[in-house]
Amino acid sequence: MAKKCCVLILAATIVALALRLPRLAQRPMHGDEAVHAIKFGDLLEDGIYEYDPNEYHGPTLNYLTLIPARLASAEKLTEVSELTLRIVPVFFGVLLVLLLLLMVDGLGAGAAVYAAVLTAISPAMVFYGRYYIQEMLLVCFTFGVIVCGYRYTRSKNVKWVLLTGMFLGLMHATKETCIIAFGSMLLALLLMLLMRRRKPRDEGRGKRDASIVNRLSSIHLIAGLVAGAVVSILFYSSFFTNLGGIVDSIRTYTTYFDRAGNNTLHIHPWYYYLKMLIYSRYGDGPIWTEALIVFLAVVGFIAAMTKKGLQDIRHKTQDTRHKRQDTGLESGVWSLE
Numbered sequence: 001m002a003k004k005c006c007v008l009i010l011a012a013t014i015v016a017l018a019l020r021l022p023r024l025a026q027r028p029m030h031g032d033e034a035v036h037a038i039k040f041g042d043l044l045e046d047g048i049y050e051y052d053p054n055e056y057h058g059p060t061l062n063y064l065t066l067i068p069a070r071l072a073s074a075e076k077l078t079e080v081s082e083l084t085l086r087i088v089p090v091f092f093g094v095l096l097v098l099l100l101l102l103m104v105d106g107l108g109a110g111a112a113v114y115a116a117v118l119t120a121i122s123p124a125m126v127f128y129g130r131y132y133i134q135e136m137l138l139v140c141f142t143f144g145v146i147v148c149g150y151r152y153t154r155s156k157n158v159k160w161v162l163l164t165g166m167f168l169g170l171m172h173a174t175k176e177t178c179i180i181a182f183g184s185m186l187l188a189l190l191l192m193l194l195m196r197r198r199k200p201r202d203e204g205r206g207k208r209d210a211s212i213v214n215r216l217s218s219i220h221l222i223a224g225l226v227a228g229a230v231v232s233i234l235f236y237s238s239f240f241t242n243l244g245g246i247v248d249s250i251r252t253y254t255t256y257f258d259r260a261g262n263n264t265l266h267i268h269p270w271y272y273y274l275k276m277l278i279y280s281r282y283g284d285g286p287i288w289t290e291a292l293i294v295f296l297a298v299v300g301f302i303a304a305m306t307k308k309g310l311q312d313i314r315h316k317t318q319d320t321r322h323k324r325q326d327t328g329l330e331s332g333v334w335s336l337e
Contacts, residue, residue, distance in 0.1 A: 005109035009100050009116045016097045016120035020090045020129045025082040033132040037085055040065050041077030049238045051245035053252035057134050059235045059245075060174045064088055064137070085132045092140040093129025099140075102147045105154075118293055124277070134175045141170040142181050158220050165224030169231025176252050 029037065040062045043049040049062055068087050074080045097116050104112045119125055128135045144167035152160035171178040234240075236249040259266075280288040 002104060002109065005104050005113055006101055008113045012116035012120045013094060013097045016094045019126050020093055024086045024130060029082060036061060036132055044069055045076055050242050051236050051248050053248040054255050057176065058174045060137055060170060061088065061134050063235065086130055089129050089131055089136040093125060093136045096140045096143055099143055099147050102151060106150055122290060122293060123288055124290055138171060138174045138178060141167045141174060156217065158223060161220045161224040162227045165227030166231050169228035172232045173235035176256055
């Protein structure tokens, strides 16, 4: 089953690539894309990047674009094509699907495959996976935190907590609004522990919670945070050529908090984006919807809260995995820890 699941996820990855890669140069650059392209041009031609705490977000998009630009032997912005720029979000959009291979034993084979397929064909994921802005990078790095954090709790191998920290640093170096995701993940973790603690009648669950806590090493956690800080500092300081960028990466929040409260451009009712996600149509154009994914998210939330119709996959396989000394996925083919 695990081998079949991995094959299906790899197939979904190919589908994701097939939907994102073709005709990248056909659509004219959006204004936001063009602005980032100009910023990248300064880095490509002059080797200079200075983080601006008022605009443009973090530096990872610029620096990571150097890789395809150098591979294309581009030395000037005029030698850079839309393909060279947009291949960066394409890469991270496809990687997002591929990361699900590391979650098969946690989500279950069926759920992992469904998640891979839905991510691969999602209209929003496909669109932003071809769009030269930071969003797809931030989504991928956020999922990287979840995946590597989960693998650490399973193995207590320091490499996973270091990777978790690195993804946290990449999130911060990609977009300042990552703090919303940080807060959401922390709140979800605290809520989960609180809900489990308030149900002492399940002795087995209490033992499992204790096991999870015992598997967290304070030294490892500190190492992970240090790894994240190092990654963030490297990018914001332009690899130690602009040390002021480190302070600016903190100072920027005065600007963004002010915009959140005073800039009416992005102030909408709470349901505004949910409505766009469920149903959007402009004029006589096609209907755009992610209603299926929203529906499944609601079903999953209800199931998680009520524990109806769920199998405790992660804990059910724990004894088996301990016997295998955390050598990998259930099949033993993928060596993860």
